Amino acid sequence: MAEVRFQKVCKTFPPRRGGAPVEVLRQLDLTVHDGEFLVLVGPSGCGKSTLLRILAGLETPSSGEIRVGERAVSGLRPAQRDVAMVFQSYALYPHLSVADNIGFGLRRSRSRSSLQELQDGLHRFTRRLPAGLRVPSERERRIEARIKAVAEQLELTPLLDRLPKELSGGQKQRVALGRAIAREPKVFLMDEPLSNLDAKLRTGTRAQIVALQRQLGITTLYVTHDQVEAMTMGHRIAVLNQGRLQQLGTPMELYEHPTNLFVAQFIGSPPMNLLPVEQAGADQIQLAGRRFLVEGEMAQALEARAAAGGRADGSVSLTAGLRAEHFKLAPATNRNLTAEITHLEALGNEVLISCRLIEGSHLIQVRTDPGQRLETGQTIHLEIDPRGWRFFEANGEALPRPEPSGARGHQEEMEVVLPELS
Numbered sequence: 001m002a003e004v005r006f007q008k009v010c011k012t013f014p015p016r017r018g019g020a021p022v023e024v025l026r027q028l029d030l031t032v033h034d035g036e037f038l039v040l041v042g043p044s045g046c047g048k049s050t051l052l053r054i055l056a057g058l059e060t061p062s063s064g065e066i067r068v069g070e071r072a073v074s075g076l077r078p079a080q081r082d083v084a085m086v087f088q089s090y091a092l093y094p095h096l097s098v099a100d101n102i103g104f105g106l107r108r109s110r111s112r113s114s115l116q117e118l119q120d121g122l123h124r125f126t127r128r129l130p131a132g133l134r135v136p137s138e139r140e141r142r143i144e145a146r147i148k149a150v151a152e153q154l155e156l157t158p159l160l161d162r163l164p165k166e167l168s169g170g171q172k173q174r175v176a177l178g179r180a181i182a183r184e185p186k187v188f189l190m191d192e193p194l195s196n197l198d199a200k201l202r203t204g205t206r207a208q209i210v211a212l213q214r215q216l217g218i219t220t221l222y223v224t225h226d227q228v229e230a231m232t233m234g235h236r237i238a239v240l241n242q243g244r245l246q247q248l249g250t251p252m253e254l255y256e257h258p259t260n261l262f263v264a265q266f267i268g269s270p271p272m273n274l275l276p277v278e279q280a281g282a283d284q285i286q287l288a289g290r291r292f293l294v295e296g297e298m299a300q301a302l303e304a305r306a307a308a309g310g311r312a313d314g315s316v317s318l319t320a321g322l323r324a325e326h327f328k329l330a331p332a333t334n335r336n337l338t339a340e341i342t343h344l345e346a347l348g349n350e351v352l353i354s355c356r357l358i359e360g361s362h363l364i365q366v367r368t369d370p371g372q373r374l375e376t377g378q379t380i381h382l383e384i385d386p387r388g389w390r391f392f393e394a395n396g397e398a399l400p401r402p403e404p405s406g407a408r409g410h411q412e413e414m415e416v417v418l419p420e421l422s
Helices: 050-055 097-101 113-126 136-151 169-181 199-216 227-233 251-256 263-266 297-307 407-421
Strands: 004-014 023-030 037-041 063-068 082-088 187-191 219-223 236-241 244-249 274-279 286-287 290-293 317-322 327-329 338-348 351-357 363-368 379-384 390-392
Touching: 004 050, 023 050, 023 244, 037 050, 037 227, 050 063, 050 082, 050 187, 050 219, 082 169, 097 169, 136 169, 169 199, 187 274, 199 227, 227 251, 236 251, 236 263, 244 251, 244 263, 263 274, 263 317, 263 390, 274 297, 274 363, 286 317, 297 390, 327 363
Parallel strands: 037 219, 037 236, 082 187, 187 219
Antiparallel strands: 004 023, 004 063, 236 244, 274 286, 274 317, 286 290, 317 390, 327 379, 338 351, 338 379, 351 363
């Protein structure tokens, strides 16, 4: 296994038809830990697939360096990089059986003499003949054993003699995975491998890929547009936009504490609700003519901002972010927001309400349980979780979270309290 490092990687495509050069990756620094499953997400054209292709050797970086383990691979041919890529289109050879597709990379991993090629070919040609008529080949015997092991792992054994045209979409995807696994590479690259599958099959294959990566422990980079895939598959998620890394962290870190407005709107389904507010004190903000209390670490962040006098220009304006679950249907009070329902989505285990605030006309989305009696045009009242607030400055950057208190301070506090209890 191996760590993967992108150091100041840039990629610029030349101009077309008199246009300007297209800068796809800009000074990208990214480290993928040994054995990690890293998911790359971002809008179309942000550089996700280009990053995989550069690592695989299918594209050349304009500048920067890529390292796999301790080895710089930027100048190596694709076959020398010890990485395997699973494409969105599967890229199976239509004239080869499942077994030969899985073993394709193994048979081309090392150069052979003409005599060895002849012996290997005769072995494959005679392998179904009686034992006395078969041409032996130790190399082919090892390859066949490896194909058999991979097929059993992916439940492909009954399909080994079939051609790709005789397979379903899910079976083709498993064959593409098997071809990558058979080579035992240091790094897996997966470029939206589930996008061509239906929803049910996608769920099952997603779980299979996660279990397989956990079992093999191979460093994996996985590109997807699917929010569910991103949140459930990866150890960490890297969010790209316009060729730059916006945030890198665990799925819950990105969901709960986005580093800027782009991540807040990109991660999560539905995206975070954004509302203009004014800071009205050390732990209060003002929204739609009402004051709301802020609790938890965001209250500490507001207090630090107030102590610093707001921003450098003296502004107290902020953009507040609230997830759909941070609103709760409540009775009408002076502290709650009034809204009109514009759309309802019944999702079985929950109802997603789209509504417009009466004061300010801001559109927001709210999660609630399916037992509520609701209809379009109905007026509802919303209570806000005081710990759900997230805040962003005018430049789009998140308000810094307070530093966690050190373990030493906690230990000293315990030393003071414990003698009193004895």
